[in-house]
Each structure stands twice: as C-alpha cells, then as structure tokens.
Amino acid sequence: MTxxxxxxxxxxxxxxVGLAGLAGCTGGGDGEExxxxxxEExxxxEExxxxEExxxxxxxxxxxxxxxLSWHAGGTGGTxxxxxxxxxxxIESDTDFTIQVQxxxxxxxxxxxxxxxxADFALIQNxxxxxxxxxxxxxxxQGNAVENLRGVATLYPETIxxxxxxDTGIETTGDLSGATINTGDLGSGTQVNANQILEAxxxxxxxxxxxxxxxxxDQLKNGDIDAAFVVGGWPVGAIEELAATEDVRIVPVEGDDxxxxxxxxxFYADDEVPAGTYGLENPAPTVSVQAMIxxxxxxxxxxxxxxxxxxxxxxxxLTIKTDFISAESAQDGMSIExxxxxxxxxx
Numbered sequence: 001m002t003x004x005x006x007x008x009x010x011x012x013x014x015x016x017v018g019l020a021g022l023a024g025c026t027g028g029g030d031g032e033e034x035x036x037x038x039x040e041e042x043x044x045x046e047e048x049x050x051x052e053e054x055x056x057x058x059x060x061x062x063x064x065x066x067x068x069l070s071w072h073a074g075g076t077g078g079t080x081x082x083x084x085x086x087x088x089x090x091i092e093s094d095t096d097f098t099i100q101v102q103x104x105x106x107x108x109x110x111x112x113x114x115x116x117x118x119a120d121f122a123l124i125q126n127x128x129x130x131x132x133x134x135x136x137x138x139x140x141x142q143g144n145a146v147e148n149l150r151g152v153a154t155l156y157p158e159t160i161x162x163x164x165x166x167d168t169g170i171e172t173t174g175d176l177s178g179a180t181i182n183t184g185d186l187g188s189g190t191q192v193n194a195n196q197i198l199e200a201x202x203x204x205x206x207x208x209x210x211x212x213x214x215x216x217x218d219q220l221k222n223g224d225i226d227a228a229f230v231v232g233g234w235p236v237g238a239i240e241e242l243a244a245t246e247d248v249r250i251v252p253v254e255g256d257d258x259x260x261x262x263x264x265x266x267f268y269a270d271d272e273v274p275a276g277t278y279g280l281e282n283p284a285p286t287v288s289v290q291a292m293i294x295x296x297x298x299x300x301x302x303x304x305x306x307x308x309x310x311x312x313x314x315x316x317x318l319t320i321k322t323d324f325i326s327a328e329s330a331q332d333g334m335s336i337e338x339x340x341x342x343x344x345x346x347x
Contacts, residue, residue, distance in 0.1 A: 074106035077238035094310035127267035150339035156324035157288035166247035182228035200264035250284035304341025
C-alpha cells in the first residue's frame with residue numbers, strides 16, 4: 001500500500017519500540033525484534049546461534065577468576081559482531097578481563113542495554129548516541145535522555161547504502177519516488193537515517209517496509225521491494241552475500257542531493273562505496289555516520305582505560321576496518337561526553 005510518509009506515525013512507532021527497552025533504565029531483556037543498524041541485523045534464530053558462539057565458560061571465563069564484561073554488538077550478518085569478537089581477542093590477550101560478545105539489534109537496543117547496565121560496552125552509531133544523550137531525535141529518547149551514556153572511541157564510517165537490483169530500473173534517488181522501500185526495522189537507527197534522508201531528498205510518497213536486511217535481501221530477490229537501506233561500513237557481509245547471486249546496485253547520493261542530506265543533520269559526512277565492492281563497476285557516492293564504542297558512567301575509570309588501551313595498542317592485530325581504526329582518529333565525530341577512563345588513555 002502506497003502512502004505518504006507520516007513523520008508522526010514513524011516517531012510514535014519508534015518510541016513504542018525504544019521505550020520498551022529504556023523505560024526506567026532498569027531490568028528487562030532484549031526483545032526478538034529484527035533490527036538493522038550499521039549493517040547489523042539479527043533475528044531470534046540468529047541470536048540463538050550467536051549465543052552458542054559466544055563465550056560459555058563459567059563465571060571465571062577460564063581466565064583465573066577474571067572479571068567478565070558484557071559487550072553488545074549487532075547482527076551476525078554485519079560488521080559489529082565480527083569486529084566485536086576481534087576486540088574480545090585483543091582485550092582478553094592484553095588484560096585479565098573475559099569478554100562476552102552478544103548479538104543484538106545494534107545501536108538503539110544497545111543504548112538501552114548500556115543504560116540498564118545489561119551491557120558494559122557496546123557498538124552504536126554516533127548519531128544515535130547524540131540523540132540518546134540529549135533526549136531528542138528518536139521518540140524513545142524524547143524527555144528520556146540517557147544521562148549515564150558515555151563515549152569511548154569512534155571507529156569507522158557507517159556508510160549509508162541504498163541497495164537495489166539492476167532489474168528494478170532504479171538508477172537515481174529520484175527513481176525512489178513511488179517505490180517500495182525497506183527502511184530498516186521499526187525503531188532502528190537505520191530507519192532514523194532512512195527517514196531523514198528520504199525527507200531531505202523530497203521523497204514523500206512510497207510504500208514502506210520494515211525488516212532487517214536478511215529479510216530485505218529476500219524481498220529484493222523476490223521482487224517484493226525495490227530498494228532497501230543498509231547502514232554499515234563497507235563491505236557489509238549481507239550485501240556481499242546478495243551480490244554473489246544478484247546484480248546489486250547502490251543508488252548514488254551526490255551533488256545537490258548529498259548537500260541536502262548533510263544539511264538535514266550534523267552527523268552526515270561525504271562517503272563513497274569503491275568500485276569493485278559488491279561487484280560495482282563504478283564508485284557510488286553517498287554519505288555516512290560513524291560507528292563508535294560506548295559505555296556507561298558506572299564503569300570504573302581503570303576498566304575503561306584498560307579496555308581502550310588493549311584495543312588501540314593492538315590495532316595491528318585486527319583485520320576488520322584497519323584502514324580507519326586508530327588512536328589518532330578515535331575522537332573524530334565523538335558526539336557525546338567521553339568517559340574519564342577513555343580520556344585518560346587518549347590524553
């Protein structure tokens with residue numbers, strides 16, 4: 001059903017999802033919703049699989065009674081989950097901590113987990129962090145600022161991918177008008193980005209679908225949707241999987257369109273998906289936000305400093321996003337107050 005985008009309906013729906021996780025900032029487990037965020041998507045089945053893949057030792061983690069820290073990532077099909085597991089490896093090698101990585105719906109869900117203390121560290125987008133800390137942008141945070149949210153480090157650009165297939169005929173942003181578009185799961189950071197961008201582009205009449213990208217990929221294959229938004233550092237694994245069997249296209253956001261998007265919010269920066277990625281013949285200009293590590297104010301300065309040092313002293317042991325992750329750039333785009341432990345490391 002084609003409809004004109006109603007921002008009030010979107011905000012209300014977003015709030016319903018977000019407040020369930022944030023209300024009272026206490027207790028409560030993660031829901032089974034499927035959320036795309038930073039290219040991160042997860043389903044209940046994926047969470048079960050991920051839980052089996054995470055550390056399952058006793059409370060001492062097989063590490064001589066060391067403290068266990070909970071690290072909330074994203075879906076197994078994106079970048080957050082494998083990168084978090086690489087962080088786990090270097091932290092455990094360099095400290096006495098044991099890290100338990102959990103697959104989640106990423107940014108919005110992870111903010112709630114940090115606020116409640118269900119997570120000690122998490123990966124989130126810098127725009128969602130700003131909204132949460134300042135109590136704005138997303139209805140879940142309106143009047144419910146997450147005051148204990150703290151920044152640790154920014155990591156790499158989260159590229160906005162508008163994914164389509166060659167046979168849809170969509171070549172420019174103007175072709176999105178009247179199309180069926182998956183904007184990401186309801187309440188996710190991806191949906192926030194998608195709605196901001198579509199509004200900035202003047203795309204107000206379209207059929208909106210809301211699922212994680214695993215489902216959106218199937219929808220594209222089956223011709224049920226024309227395009228989907230995915231936010232994540234390229235190459236996003238789930239898009240690579242789609243490109244293995246389909247002729248993937250990334251709709252370019254360039255020129256006046258790009259300037260309009262950057263003018264709509266302070267978080268967007270110029271970006272580009274390089275030629276060869278996903279089989280693209282030419283680079284696809286677009287915009288991005290930033291992935292970042294966040295924690296909460298309850299973490300001790302010593303813990304945060306040790307975790308931060310373990311990661312940034314051992315970047316050479318990482319294999320994911322190493323072109324971007326460095327101590328020198330770790331405060332670029334930091335959108336919230338830095339935790340004192342991270343400040344002690346970065347100086």
